[in-house]
Amino acid sequence: MDVPAARRTGTLLLGLAAATAAAVLPWLPAAADVPHIDPAALPRGDSPAVVRLVRDTVRDGDLRVPATTRGDHDALWVVAGGYLLRDVNVGPRHLTRVVHVSRTGERRLVARSPGLLTVAVSGSGRRVAVQRPLGSSGLRSVITVSAARTGRVVGHRELRLANLVAVTDHRVLIGLRARWHHPATVWWNYERGTLHRVYHQAAVGADVRHDRVVFDRTPVGEFCNRVAPLSRPGRTLWHSCRVYPRQWSPDGRHALATHTYFDAAGTDRWWVIDGRTAVRQARITGRLDWHAVWEDDGHFLTLTQSDAGRAAVIRCDLTGTCERASRLWDVPVPEDPSVFYAAPPVVLASP
Incomplete structure (x- = not known):
């Protein structure tokens, strides 16, 4: 799920009103309790099993492509x-x-x-x-x-106030008027040139394979979202004004979540949550990349930087136990505290 696909910068909103219906997620810890993970102190594990870009070379198993x-x-x-x-x-x-x-x-x-x-x-x-x-x-x-x-x-279509969410081999899922009046989510069948309305909220993310969609809940709060089955968009699985599910595991049993919005180039935590209920199961904290990907059903990969400027790819399991999955790079910690994080020269492939 690419919501959005680039590394993006935002602002952690303090004092947001908590959502009140069932499956509200109230478990965001205070920022002061964040121990920064140090990749240099982690044991060295296997190299990532996912395709990745290291500087200007794609690494796909033993294959190297400029x-x-x-x-x-x-x-x-x-x-x-x-x-x-x-x-x-x-x-x-x-x-x-x-x-x-x-x-x-x-x-x-x-x-x-x-x-x-x-x-x-x-x-x-x-x-x-x-x-x-x-x-x-x-x-x-x-x-x-x-x-x-x-x-x-x-397929080719011009739209107003549209947000590309997902594509399949036959259709495109689009959120319309996200964060504006009269929101909607539609399927665009690009082979037939038709639009089919899905729901009256604007989608901002989806995992089509696992029948999950994330809707924007603008009337509730500026960065609130609601997770539902894509096949039954009116049914709420959970909602939150503080955290956002970025990617479901290959088997759909878990998801990776982080802040909905955070004022930095990276984020300061990733959670492993239950893919259906959003119950928190593990957490890692530190100077972390906005991008994290599942390596398999039980492990995920992300990038991290220590307070001393040592950066690497790390692999963590469903309990939050991590190891280093790459060499170490010296990456100076940004002097501007609002930047917070600088990445090593690695890009992990998105699903």
Whole structure:
């Protein structure tokens, strides 16, 4: 689930009113109790089993594939025929690009924009959806769906106040008017060119495989969300104004969650929660990356940095016990406390 797909910066809201219905999540600890995990002090385990980008090289098992070098990489996906990379050139033009790289290194530009490019990949890896802003207002955008292997465009639609949430091999899930009046979630069948209304709240995240959708609850609070079965969107599994489920495990039994919004380049904690009830089962804390991925049903990977500036990929299990899964890099801790975290030169592939 890419909600959104890039590493994003936000503000931890203090004093939010707690949600009051069933399955409310009131268990956010105070910030003062955060022990920062130190990757240099962890035992060394196996290297990650997921595809990853290390500097400018994609590592896929024993395969090494040169990646793009014109910008800073912030996202990676495994797709049919190879890999999808998003990079950002922070120069005067500030261009964001999405590039397909084959397993033998051939490159094909998928999209380019001076604004944020939101990306979703179908579970099969066959379809890629990219949302590109139109104009400077940010109100209108266009979503293009293409075949990952060939680049052939199979769907194209311009929308207003839209949020690309997920794509399958036949449809795109879109949240409309998120954080505005008259929100809605729709399925866009790009093969038929039709829109089908799902629910009267705007989706901001989904795991289609596990029948989960995350809705924005703007009338309740500025960053409140509600989790429901995608097949029964009116049924609430849980809701929260403080934490957000970022990704469900491959078997759907657990999910990774972090703050809904946090004023830093990274986050200060990840929780393992029950995938159906959101009951908390484990927690890791420290200078952590916004991005974390499941390696298998019992382990997840993320990036972390110690207070001394030693950074690495770490692997943690369902109890919160962690080990180091990469070499160590010296990455200076940002002087600006609001930045909080600086990543090692690694990008883990998104599902």
